[in-house]
Amino acid sequence: MQYRTDPKTGKKISALGLGCMRFPGVAPGRPDIHAAEAIVCRAHERGINYLDTAYLYPGNEACVGAVLERLGLRDEMLLATKLPHASCKRPEDFDRFFSEQLRRLRTDRIDYYLMHNVTSPAQWERLRALGIEDWIAAKKAAGQIGAIGFSYHGSAGDFPVLLDAYDWDFCQIQYNYANERYQAGTAGLKEAARRSLAVFVMEPLLGGRLAGKLPDEAKRLLADEKSGHLATPAAWGLSWVWDHPEVTMLLSGMTSPEQIDENASIAERACPGSLTPEQHACIAQVLEVFERSNRVPCTGCNYCMPCPKGINIPGCFAAYNASFAHGWFTGVSQYFTASAIRSGHPKLASNCIRCGACARHCPQHIDIPERLVDVRRRLTPGPVGAVLALMGRSHAN
Ligand code: SF4
Ligand code: SF4
Incomplete structure (x- = not known):
């Protein structure tokens, strides 16, 4: 050591x-x-x-x-x-x-x-x-x-x-x-x-x-x-x-x-x-790529949890960032897993009632309710949201 x-x-x-x-x-x-x-x-x-x-x-x-x-x-x-x-x-x-x-x-x-x-x-x-x-x-x-x-x-x-x-x-x-x-x-x-x-x-x-x-x-x-x-x-x-x-x-x-x-x-x-110096230059290039996918600076610390509506806040943001880093389908798949979509009582980003209980604990100063709107828009856009609504698994989409 x-x-x-x-x-x-x-x-x-x-x-x-x-x-x-x-x-x-x-x-x-x-x-x-x-x-x-x-x-x-x-x-x-x-x-x-x-x-x-x-x-x-x-x-x-x-x-x-x-x-x-x-x-x-x-x-x-x-x-x-x-x-x-x-x-x-x-x-x-x-x-x-x-x-x-x-x-x-x-x-x-x-x-x-x-x-x-x-x-x-x-x-x-x-x-x-x-x-x-x-x-x-x-x-x-x-x-x-x-x-x-x-x-x-x-x-x-x-x-x-x-x-x-x-x-x-x-x-x-x-x-x-x-x-x-x-x-x-x-x-x-x-x-x-x-x-x-x-x-x-x-x-x-x-x-x-x-x-x-x-x-x-x-x-x-x-x-x-x-x-x-x-x-x-x-x-x-x-x-x-x-x-x-x-x-x-x-x-x-x-x-x-x-x-x-x-x-x-x-x-x-x-x-x-x-x-x-070459290795530092490589990291600089990596950083450029990373920044393009770093849409919400969530570190997954969990300080904002639990949410009274059961939303997996870090899971939502991880899925959202993954949709830029690894492709939209990957992000959606992660989002549905994080939201327990198969449970019959999914905890989607749209369940947020903007109570504000989470954001004051976030060390990254993320406006969580606002950014969950971005998650909802990207990961359950119109048609996906409509299908979920038909299945009774979503609201406010
Ligand atoms: S503002 Fe939304 S995400 Fe945050 S604790 Fe309240 S319901 Fe949960
Ligand atoms: S407190 Fe902030 S950084 Fe930590 S998991 Fe929640 S949203 Fe992410």
Whole structure:
């Protein structure tokens, strides 16, 4: 495993971290503990020493805690979790959430603690007014928090303001070759590094959209250039992130021991500055192709779910994007599967009542009800909608 040094704490962190949010589940909110155990076990065997979870990932902290206890790996791993800061209305809420997190994770300390999904400096100012700075100082002094940071999904302009608003130890940003100018972006990465913060990267493959879900034309471009460890689109995407010396670690939501093996092998070889100018040029070409199909920037994070009308929002957007990346029929087929069209009670995009419950949770700031109209128009155009209506499987088309 390749290790990089956290510039604030001096800790050696594996360049590949395990994002636990995408653990396979036996039911919504119930991760499969046996599958999770196999994943964490293999991660440890391959030298991964950083695990990321959050209070808001349903059932996830409790699963991580149970797995670490069963495997006896708590002291081998750097453990990160996040405060649901928007739910903190009073100063005592900080302790309430934190105590519950320690209980769930079966630990007495959190090595890396984040404000979850900060989108503007105003959110931090609100927490400050509630006294969070004193609370953090006390937790650090007691050894209950190792390093403090935030995960970010706001604008490029606000990012340096937030960096300067507190003496952060680290930050976590969305970063990949399609997001150089999106959210914190490359400018933000460099700003954070200039302040000697550890920078952790999330969504290095945009929820798989820069891996297996890449348009076929883009895959062909990468296949033509393939060399050494750059054998798959995922290898290209991850290596692009690791090519940046400012990146301390990237999180991958690996869902099987095999995926751990694959990514760990790439991590061993993808050092800063290892991509050639020709390889960067190839990625630039791939990006051009990708942008043509990137109609809705959904990463499939599920933060917007559940929808009270049962709509599979990320499934709708994945199908919509697939209809541009892989052809209309592929998109329609995916859409009908995601909408459970055969069930007799399909949850089509047209079922949306515009209640707005989803959009405020979207870290990509997608106007979900509006974009579902685009999904409906493209994937159930006039004749298709009419047939569905005749079958009693659609309305409002
Ligand atoms: S706005 Fe539409 S998609 Fe969003 S939660 Fe409400 S019904 Fe579901
Ligand atoms: S629409 Fe937004 S919140 Fe929902 S899955 Fe996609 S990126 Fe996540």
